[in-house]
Amino acid sequence: MSPAPDSNSTAPQDVRIGSWRVLRYVDRGSYGLVYRVEHTEGVPSGIHALKVAISPGDARFAREKALLSRIHHPNVPRLHDAGEWTDPHGRHFPYLVMQWVEGTPLYKWAPQGMLTSRQALRLLAQVARALQATHPHGVHRDVKGDNVRVSAEGHAVLLDFGACWYPGARPLTDTAIPPGTEPYRSPQLLRFRARFRGDPEDPYLSCPEDDIYALGVMAYRLVTERYPPPRPDPDCHDAPERPRPARPLAPSEWATVALVLDRLILRMLSDEPQARGTAEQLAQEMEEAAASAEPALDRPITLDPCQVKTERARRPGPPREWTPLLRPLLLVALLGIMGVLRLWRPAPYPQEFLPEPRQEPQESGRDGGSVGLGNTALASALPGGVDPIESRAVSLDMPDRPMKGQKRAPCDAREFVEINGGCWVRTNDHKPPCLKDWYEWRGSCYWPIMIRERLPTSEEP
Template structure:
């Protein structure tokens, strides 16, 4: 049936949120600029379930977006400010209002240097690493879903309408999850080709897909001086890799171009092993950058005048986009191969054509109003309350308590383990219950770890290495570890290392992983323990590799959610997390 769009007029009030104007609308929601207590916010209001044409999933999509955002609290991720129901029964989600440009607009308006672009992507990779550690995948990273805040230049990831998280129910009715064609990893299309006759086959979105999308965004900013313009562009996810960035834009240093090519590799195993590894590579590259990184990514003669999307193209710019720049002969050969071998070679707009799924374009400055095609596992939202709400109101919502610095504060009330266990996921998160990182479950090792340990590192399952568990603390003293936190271990210079370790894990080797805690109530007969899983390693002078190394040590003390243990112990190479 034809869906009618629920709209709130200017001046309407929804549970204390005063509607100023509409900012944008999409297939499943409308986004408004609203004001409450003198401050601006963005209010994302779902269509009415019966009017949306999707009465089974519309509400569940909004619930899932709210759930994903409740798991996250990071300065470079859009922040949740409450949820509730409009008078007509439509669920709404209140978000912080970000006055900023999309990445494409920022590139075109501000003409950033290579150094400034890399700074932004280091922060984006850090935000994604934080997000992935909590089991959340965005699944629709693109230029319009990152805003650069005007006041301080901070990048903010927005629009979690396509996001998913651990244990969320998959209701996707297509082979691929929701997303945007331009920024899909090539293995997604390979999956469709391999399973074209299997109607129930569903692609499992992975961190490697997120890494590819981030690389595609970086490639766009480095190679395209007109990122907001609508014109034909070479495919980034075809069978053949796109031309190297330095072939398209001579201002791009070759080593930076090589890093982007690695992130966009056709083979997922050749990309950084996760977003934390990607962050470190970008950061290390930034630290090594020279004078050539202080120039704008494109020459002034190539830049368009600063303008808003939708303005008429400046004189001299053809309707199909900018005139082609001169490229090296191998770039031309690559382009010819792309035309010959790619079924979908061109795209029309930067990040706004999700096919075959519905469009997920974002209006500038707020989280866009589109919804995903999945919903979480069934759950019940906790009762929404607002201290300033009038009695008898038909709308209920929650607004986190905010500190003087503007960050949500946790309630001082302690919640018991039994109460946490009885709560729904959203309620447990809201109540500040401990995360699942405290107790590690048995999982397989990272992709490629077994091959890397055997073929590249020449490690044997069961052998042991001595190391300092966390490089932030004294190796000879006991240390407090926070379960769920990242740790970086290293092999110190010491005469006690045996010959085997000196050969395959010498001093200077660094291990990257997470800390966990196991109590005697979790099946340990010899008392509580600190457990650290290292899933990546970097030997001196070599690239990072995925591994499986476990350290387990007696917990000296457990207090206020932290565990104290020795900081110099022995790690064991394993084939599966214990």
Template sequence: MAALNPPDTSPLPVGTRIGGDVVEGVLGRGGFAIVYRVRSPEGRLFALKLLPLDVGPERAERAWRELSLGMLLRHANLGRQVGAGQWPEDEPRFVWLKLELIEGPTLDEWGLTSGRTVGEVVDRVLEVVRGLAVMHEARVVHRDVKEANILVHLRTGQAVLVDFGVGYHEGDPTLTKGMFPPGTLPYRSPEAWAYGRAHAGEPGAHYRAGPGDDLYAVGVVLYRLLTGRFPFRPAEHGGEDVEAVLHQTPLPPHLVNPNVPRAVEEVCLRLLAKTPEGRYPGAVALFEALEELRARTDVAWTAPLHPERRPAVKPRARGWRMLAAVSVGLAVALGVWWLTPGQEMAPAEPAPEPGWAVAAPLPEAPPPPAAAPPLAPRKDSAPVKQTQQTPSAPQPETAPKRRGAAVRNACLGLTGAALQACMGAPQQVPAERPAPPPQACPAGAVETMTSTLGLSLGEITPVDWSDVRGRYVHVNEDTPVYVFGHWEAGADPQGYGGYKVALPTKTQLNGRLYVKEGRVYGRFTEARTPLGVTYPVCLELLDSSENVGLELRPGSAPGKMMVSPVARVRVVNRFP
């Protein structure tokens, strides 16, 4: 397979379906990574990061590493990965990561606005450190902590540390070619610079970042929030002043900004110590120190840090972005870094934020409908031609069969209540058969689901009959349904939680459907993965509101059940 030419790679068209979600637009892109805004069948928005596999073994390995780190890290102050897979399924060329979509500004956009209080700034930093404590406990180093990788969630108000694309898990092999791991120069620790000087020109020398590097970067972040500038000015040639980083003490923040409390300054300067031993023993110790600091009553927590700065810009004017639990700026950065392995990303100028390009804001357009838009229409979805009649001419009666066909054609592409209203003509319904009696699960099904697959009784996941949304589908008694979006062990219906893929996307669920009192009920007793592995299961059919069974839809007739293309299934230990 020929390698992609990233600069010439066009974004996927709107309507492309990946892992059960429909692409609605591009959030950001770089040399190799593109981040899309996607909508799930339930109408929820996510970000989907697409990483190519055909760009060399090292870059492909980094894509898989980002996937594994995202599945490992779960916390309110860490960007959440809710799914992953390969695409296209028949001949995979990409790894896709489905990520929480966060609406909100980056930490510097948020923190350097007029009126932001000391307490608010310390609270956001404390939340970042809480997330880092979870990462470090899992033996993962972020390696690129900076304001552009920290988003302030508009809904919760909390800081969320995002983008694990250059993270490192202890014990993993080194992927980087060069002296330093990926990162942003002004946030690089003194011990990293010292290692570089000591091992300059040494073949194979590579600095391995640790938790102390992340804590130093937190110090740089805090210094910027307190003063609006970096701890050290750029060198005369425009790069980093390595001598200053190695040997000079930063100007105390209160001399730059008199509104900085001395107690907060002490924490900041300790984080910027020249050695890891001079900082805090770890993220947990730093978190405890910030908690104790926040509890002090001798600090004016409600005092504004930057009272004379220009007023905060309205979100529309500033272009706040719908950003993923991977920062779009970092997605761009990852692509650029991949394009030139081992190359450093130096800021073009000392301020504003150095680093990589930021994706353009989303277009100011009305919000998309709750349901995902249908893919390319079929040939039979063209508008129905109507014969023009003069006002005085009598309107001929239309045969019921022709009228029904015209109504169905006119209603193609509509969804929800609009489709029901459009299809308001009288419909025949399938003949009801006696409902099956209560039934035990297949032998070994409950143990297989709970022990082998790691699922729990009552757990729910979305399924579908069709890739096309907006049209009802015809099913019969033995029509299978398919899992999409990877069913994770322990995951709830909205995709939260879970650490193991129990059943991969496109797993086929086989069973029986039947009609009772205008609803379609289903009992599924076998799961067959795309690789052909089968498991006995015990799953009942639910609608999108988690009611048992699906409503029969217009177009149903004897021997023909019409249902919504999307449903859910629930783990049970017996069919009632």
């Protein structure tokens, strides 16, 4: 059996790894392949999940084994076995055998039915209970919807402890920042990265509050189908031109979310770690809220972009008695502006600013897939400091050559996508129509990586 088959391949039946017989190939994750297996002697009986490393000697498997062996909880998969498989070439691949978890990834499960705030509270409480069982022993460090499986009955299980941390665990990387998924990183981790970037001698120490913040991001994404906007610290000078909202828009401003769930999500997203509460406290409050007789909890959560409060709604205009007087004045002003525009003709653009003739993308462009774990924040590469929370507009066509100021090939394939000689970032969270000033290509949305001009660091005497 090949340790790294293609995504469409399956392992031959009756191949054995340790005491386990491989039944079929199931899926491929970031660093492991998953198979359905059964014990050769039937003890323990039934179907189990075997995860084998893609790379020989992957240290994440030892981490996952160490933490899972200490946790016994219905919302965490049970560990049955661990070992090392040697392929025909003499390479050693660690593997884990765990409880088989039937279910659907959280973000795919939610749209299958009319999710209510009561159902969301019950599900999030289960993930909080899984974290409650984890935190006395360590930190998960990769809480997100892709790592939560939900059964048809609504039972949630938190998976993938390979990036976890526990006292005495050796670092997985040689960087100061632990592996993780960018939108779920806590404010305190982002502040640490801004101030101590590139100092592996003093790495960031993950804590339970990081998992709680990630749970809040997961909950926000679950009920609004979008991530909360990035909130870098004001001391971060990486991108001073970017807007920094004081707080994320409440989920209830995007969707019909019950007030109690709304408040709990914002609490988990607090900038102050201690204000988020512990996993046990949050689970108890969620369970109590889900058990209440509040009718609003049974209202289906529906998205309503028109529900977002505008600046005028937050700051009402003049009194009603002034409205009849303002209307004729506004009409006269509008007619005057139209007359001026009719007489004015804009000067022609310089040739260098004329749009390039549209051509179909060349086959030399290649799709690099999703951005890998542990990448640094790329939001500063958005053209013009566009915030992802802005309204959608007509997306731009992909140019057939690199733009002025754009990073050119070769591109780092782990983070960027090379298209028509330029480096781009693809977002998996938005599909066409893309956001304003983003580019559409082959059914996905991209933004260019622009090279910043270095500012002088000293002056001549």
